Amino acid sequence: MTLAVQIQQKWPSFALDVEFDAPPGITVLFGRSGSGKTSAANAVAGLMRPDTGRLVLGGRILFDTAAGISLPPHRRRIGYVFQDARLFPHLTVRQNLTYGRWFAGRDDDIEMDRVVEMLGLAALLTRRPSALSGGEKSRVAIGRALLSGPDLLIADEPLAALDEPRKAEILPYFEWLRDETGLPILYVSHSVTEVARLATTVVVLEAGRVIRQGDAAEVLGDPTVTPTGIRDVGALITARLVAHHSDGLSELDAGGIPLILPQISGSLGREVRLRLPAQDMILSRARPEGLSALNVIPGTIISIRDGEGPGALVVLETAAGRVLSRITRRSVAAMGLASGMTCYAIVKTVAIAAPDAGG
Numbered sequence: 001m002t003l004a005v006q007i008q009q010k011w012p013s014f015a016l017d018v019e020f021d022a023p024p025g026i027t028v029l030f031g032r033s034g035s036g037k038t039s040a041a042n043a044v045a046g047l048m049r050p051d052t053g054r055l056v057l058g059g060r061i062l063f064d065t066a067a068g069i070s071l072p073p074h075r076r077r078i079g080y081v082f083q084d085a086r087l088f089p090h091l092t093v094r095q096n097l098t099y100g101r102w103f104a105g106r107d108d109d110i111e112m113d114r115v116v117e118m119l120g121l122a123a124l125l126t127r128r129p130s131a132l133s134g135g136e137k138s139r140v141a142i143g144r145a146l147l148s149g150p151d152l153l154i155a156d157e158p159l160a161a162l163d164e165p166r167k168a169e170i171l172p173y174f175e176w177l178r179d180e181t182g183l184p185i186l187y188v189s190h191s192v193t194e195v196a197r198l199a200t201t202v203v204v205l206e207a208g209r210v211i212r213q214g215d216a217a218e219v220l221g222d223p224t225v226t227p228t229g230i231r232d233v234g235a236l237i238t239a240r241l242v243a244h245h246s247d248g249l250s251e252l253d254a255g256g257i258p259l260i261l262p263q264i265s266g267s268l269g270r271e272v273r274l275r276l277p278a279q280d281m282i283l284s285r286a287r288p289e290g291l292s293a294l295n296v297i298p299g300t301i302i303s304i305r306d307g308e309g310p311g312a313l314v315v316l317e318t319a320a321g322r323v324l325s326r327i328t329r330r331s332v333a334a335m336g337l338a339s340g341m342t343c344y345a346i347v348k349t350v351a352i353a354a355p356d357a358g359g
């Protein structure tokens with residue numbers, strides 16, 4: 001099932017004009033605050049009615065101004081997970097969960113037991129929302145949305161109200177939704193960590209327009225796309241977990257290149273997505289020796305892009321995938337870097353933070 005979106009909306013101070021597809025998996029609407037992400041998500045959900053446009057979900061027309069069609073929100077079969085969970089305070093967790101099912105008038109697609117088990121809600125069913133942590137509320141909100149038997153899930157900054165440990169607790173549930181449910185999920189975020197962990201597809205919004213859309217690794221590896229600023233630039237690579245070492249480190253294989261990380265969970269053989277922040281990648285023209293950093297990735301320079309300030313972004317093609325390094329223009333000149341040159345990208349083990357390593 002795929003969602004096809006085409007929306008135009010003009011307000012006095014802002015115009016939204018977007019066109020994108022959200023296939024199964026997580027499509028992250030990514031952009032800085034005020035770029036139009038929530039407006040686009042609300043238009044899909046039917047919470048905002050755009051001036052013109054067309055929304056088609058798996059062949060079903062939800063909205064089409066030319067044809068005069070606009071389904072009300074409850075007939076669109078969309079589950080919505082809000083930033084602040086929005087559970088009913090007077091209902092127990094079980095009642096909150098079954099409400100989603102009851103409201104949609106269906107109890108077939110995904111059974112209660114499976115959702116309760118996958119989201120770890122069994123011990124919480126009799127509690128009211130006031131007795132839940134932020135992370136637990138989020139899990140209930142995800143469960144309620146799922147149990148409405150939706151054809152699409154929308155999650156609008158679902159982690160924004162949570163602290164870092166709670167975010168880390170919820171991220172794997174979205175990975176599960178992405179990998180196991182087959183639903184298209186429209187996920188609004190301005191966090192590059194969430195994009196790297198979760199996105200199958202990224203739709204980058206800037207000032208109400210889509211400036212880039214595509215596969216997550218492709219978009220994050222494009223040095224011309226920096227919607228949330230240069231500090232967030234970093235490539236996304238995929239590696240396989242090959243060993244857990246006794247000194248607290250894990251070893252991965254990225255296209256034949258060994259990478260050492262602080263211990264990550266999971267069984268050997270599993271695939272791990274890694275974000276390599278450009279600002280943490282050091283470059284060397286010769287293979288370094290006698291260095292404390294454990295990860296050395298050989299590659300070929302394919303482009304060097306000068307920034308507005310003193311920095312430059314160097315893009316390397318490597319066996320592990322595309323890698324970006326942000327260094328000074330002074331270093332580019334001093335090292336005589338140029339396209340086509342062989343180079344070694346070096347990253348400290350501890351620079352790859354746990355939230356950046358996902359399954």
Ligand SMILES: Nc1ncnc2c1ncn2[C@@H]1O[C@H](COP(=O)(O)OP(=O)(O)OP(=O)(O)O)[C@@H](O)[C@H]1O
Binds near residue numbers: 011034035036038039
């Ligand atoms: N009903 C409305 N009337 C007028 N302007 C609106 C309306 N709704 C949204 N806007 C404007 O549209 C722009 C985009 O807002 P939107 O909330 O979609 O952005 P966003 O990318 O989701 O931002 P954030 O991450 O801060 O939520 C903003 O400038 C906002 O003021």
